[in-house]
Amino acid sequence: MPDLHSGGRGFKSRPVHFANWKVEIYSQNNNYSQKNGDVTEVGMTIAEKILTAHSPKQRAVAGEFVEAKVDWAMVHEELGTPNGVAHLFESLGYEKVWNPKRIVALLDHWVPAPSVDAAEIHKTCRQFVKKYGVSNWFDMNAGICHQIMPEQGFVCPGELIVGTDSHTTTYGALGAFSTGVGATDMTVVFATGKLWFKVPETIKYTISGKLPKFISGKDIILRILKEIGTDGAVYKAIEYYGHTVKQLSIDGRMTICNMGVEAGAKAAIVPPDQKTTRYVKARTKRAYKIVKADKDAEYIEKRDLEISNLEPQVAKPPTPANSVPVTEVENTPIDEAFIGSCTGGRLEDLAVAAKLLKGKKTAKNVRFIVIPASYEIFLEAEKKGIIRTILEAGGIIESPTCGPCTGGHLGLLAADETAIATVSRNFVGRMGSPKAKVYLASAATVAASALKGKITNPNTLG
Amino acid sequence: MMRTVIKGKTWKLGDDINTDLILPGPYLTMRDTEQMMQHVLEGAIPRFAEKIRKGEIIVAGKNFGSGSSREIAPLLLKRLGVGAVVAESFARIFFRNAINIGLPVIECKDISEKIKSGDVLEINLETGTIKNVSRKENYAGTRLPKFLLEIIEAGGALKRLRQSAQ
Numbered sequence: 001m002p003d004l005h006s007g008g009r010g011f012k013s014r015p016v017h018f019a020n021w022k023v024e025i026y027s028q029n030n031n032y033s034q035k036n037g038d039v040t041e042v043g044m045t046i047a048e049k050i051l052t053a054h055s056p057k058q059r060a061v062a063g064e065f066v067e068a069k070v071d072w073a074m075v076h077e078e079l080g081t082p083n084g085v086a087h088l089f090e091s092l093g094y095e096k097v098w099n100p101k102r103i104v105a106l107l108d109h110w111v112p113a114p115s116v117d118a119a120e121i122h123k124t125c126r127q128f129v130k131k132y133g134v135s136n137w138f139d140m141n142a143g144i145c146h147q148i149m150p151e152q153g154f155v156c157p158g159e160l161i162v163g164t165d166s167h168t169t170t171y172g173a174l175g176a177f178s179t180g181v182g183a184t185d186m187t188v189v190f191a192t193g194k195l196w197f198k199v200p201e202t203i204k205y206t207i208s209g210k211l212p213k214f215i216s217g218k219d220i221i222l223r224i225l226k227e228i229g230t231d232g233a234v235y236k237a238i239e240y241y242g243h244t245v246k247q248l249s250i251d252g253r254m255t256i257c258n259m260g261v262e263a264g265a266k267a268a269i270v271p272p273d274q275k276t277t278r279y280v281k282a283r284t285k286r287a288y289k290i291v292k293a294d295k296d297a298e299y300i301e302k303r304d305l306e307i308s309n310l311e312p313q314v315a316k317p318p319t320p321a322n323s324v325p326v327t328e329v330e331n332t333p334i335d336e337a338f339i340g341s342c343t344g345g346r347l348e349d350l351a352v353a354a355k356l357l358k359g360k361k362t363a364k365n366v367r368f369i370v371i372p373a374s375y376e377i378f379l380e381a382e383k384k385g386i387i388r389t390i391l392e393a394g395g396i397i398e399s400p401t402c403g404p405c406t407g408g409h410l411g412l413l414a415a416d417e418t419a420i421a422t423v424s425r426n427f428v429g430r431m432g433s434p435k436a437k438v439y440l441a442s443a444a445t446v447a448a449s450a451l452k453g454k455i456t457n458p459n460t461l462g
Numbered sequence: 463m464m465r466t467v468i469k470g471k472t473w474k475l476g477d478d479i480n481t482d483l484i485l486p487g488p489y490l491t492m493r494d495t496e497q498m499m500q501h502v503l504e505g506a507i508p509r510f511a512e513k514i515r516k517g518e519i520i521v522a523g524k525n526f527g528s529g530s531s532r533e534i535a536p537l538l539l540k541r542l543g544v545g546a547v548v549a550e551s552f553a554r555i556f557f558r559n560a561i562n563i564g565l566p567v568i569e570c571k572d573i574s575e576k577i578k579s580g581d582v583l584e585i586n587l588e589t590g591t592i593k594n595v596s597r598k599e600n601y602a603g604t605r606l607p608k609f610l611l612e613i614i615e616a617g618g619a620l621k622r623l624r625q626s627a628q
């Protein structure tokens with residue numbers, strides 16, 4: 001039987017993990033390490049600093065539990081599902097939510113409603129936001145939550161954000177600590193504005209090398225997932241560093257943070273730089289504080305990745321960690337090619353696809369579907385001629401929604417069909433029939449594959 | 463008082479049992495939970511919903527419950543009568559959700575190597591010990607922290623919130 005009462009960092013005995021939680025709860029601050037008898041304070045990671053700043057503690061380090069005040073709570077249709085947040089909150093009998101201005105509610109998964117059941121969910125959402133005065137409400141014409149949150153200025157560096165969606169880790173791209181929670185946790189937040197967290201340990205990932213042609217955030221995260229596996233970061237945070245990360249656009253950073261959760265990460269964070277502040281300042285006037293890790297911060301693991309020779313990556317079914325260089329699966333026949341979702345439907349994704357598609361036609365055997373992640377992206381793509389290029393190439397464009405990414409609508413797969421898609425997951429049954437196969441790839445690889453009717457390396461098209 | 467001891471026959475599953483396997487996305491919008499329930503884990507064990515009996519225990523490998531934050535996943539398992547889930551490790555959102563809705567979850571190293579599907583286990587939540595009644599063996603699972611046990615005991619996080627508000 002392991003010793004369940006060992007403390008947090010700084011104690012001599014190695015802490016024992018339970019579901020990767022240290023079991024000492026509300027322990028005194030174990031935030032000093034002993035070196036040669038002297039007590040020295042150890043540096044802190046971004047996750048430790050943000051969680052501390054939102055809690056009553058002076059200093060909370062990995063392994064400690066804190067009750068933290070959240071800055072923003074994001075809910076999508078999980079608000080209105082039969083066992084969702086609205087239902088649970090009503091059952092509590094509270095008259096008010098903790099702060100209606102700090103809740104962002106929107107519809108994205110099934111927009112416009114493809115079924116009566118979905119319409120009922122939407123109706124419940126609309127009624128709830130009206131009743132409780134939730135002012136940050138986005139109905140059908142906005143976009144996918146993880147695009148809307150940063151785009152509409154709801155994410156600043158240093159903030160603590162929870163959302164009823166596992167890919168809430170996305171906002172770490174702007175230096176926030178953001179994580180997914182279920183309906184009950186969100187109900188607690190709606191009621192109190194607070195939630196308990198275990199301060200996670202952090203993996204430091206340093207990515208170096210100049211981005212090769214057609215290599216995007218998606219290729220990098222698929223490669224990382226292969227390295228650390230689907231549980232490589234469970235209950236941990238990831239901090240991304242290195243020349244490549246600096247080089248990545250905010251779009252690309254969002255993708256590597258978004259899919260951090262595919263390794264189980266609680267949060268995935270890129271330390272803010274000028275790109276971050278430029279993006280944030282264009283979207284909100286809110287004051288914020290940039291949080292960076294201390295030089296001597298303690299990491300549970302340090303990993304390096306060199307990407308100068310990285311080939312486009314494709315994750316074979318049935319997990320995102322199952323990635324291989326595109327050349328290994330080249331020529332696999334496909335029935336559908338899909339560009340969209342919160343991890344592959346951003347402007348950068350549509351732009352690279354249009355570049356490859358310009359003046360060409362997609363293969364006759366392929367259903368090519370494109371869904372911009374938000375209206376802002378949609379409009380921008382329209383202005384740049386990207387939408388026209390996609391249409392002329394034979395693509396179908398739908399208005400912003402998760403669509404087939406979660407097996408909802410707009411391009412589901414029949415048994416024995418194969419798709420290549422920019423989505424986040426290729427689990428069994430994720431995009432339709434449990435007998436269908438989904439390959440994950442970047443927008444460039446998906447566009448190239450749409451043109452050839454089979455999985456294709458974009459580099460072979462120029 | 464909380465039922466601190468859970469005894470039941472086991473259903474063994476592999477690694478990475480994700481929330482799309484527990485409840486596939488296409489059924490997510492259904493309003494009828496009874497109907498949803500019929501599809502639970504169908505991709506892993508055909509007609510699981512018909513086969514599972516009240517109090518039976520799911521045993522799985524690593525990373526149980528990975529994927530989406532859908533709380534309906536542990537909720538449906540609980541409604542189907544699953545008494546507890548023992549796994550080598552859990553995905554964090556699933557773990558929180560399970561505790562929050564009052565479904566006991568216990569971590570136990572190498573559990574899937576130690577047992578066979580159908581073995582009868584007796585789990586003591588308070589001590590974290592797992593007795594394999596069929597094989598007369600004992601395993602050390604990890605004990606739940608007290609405040610999480612209290613949430614399960616109260617019947618979930620919201621019941622606990624109501625209690626503390628009184």
Ligand code: SF4
Pocket residue numbers: 109144145146165167340341342343401402405406423424
């Ligand atoms: S696009 Fe896909 S991964 Fe993103 S929030 Fe929607 S369903 Fe989830």
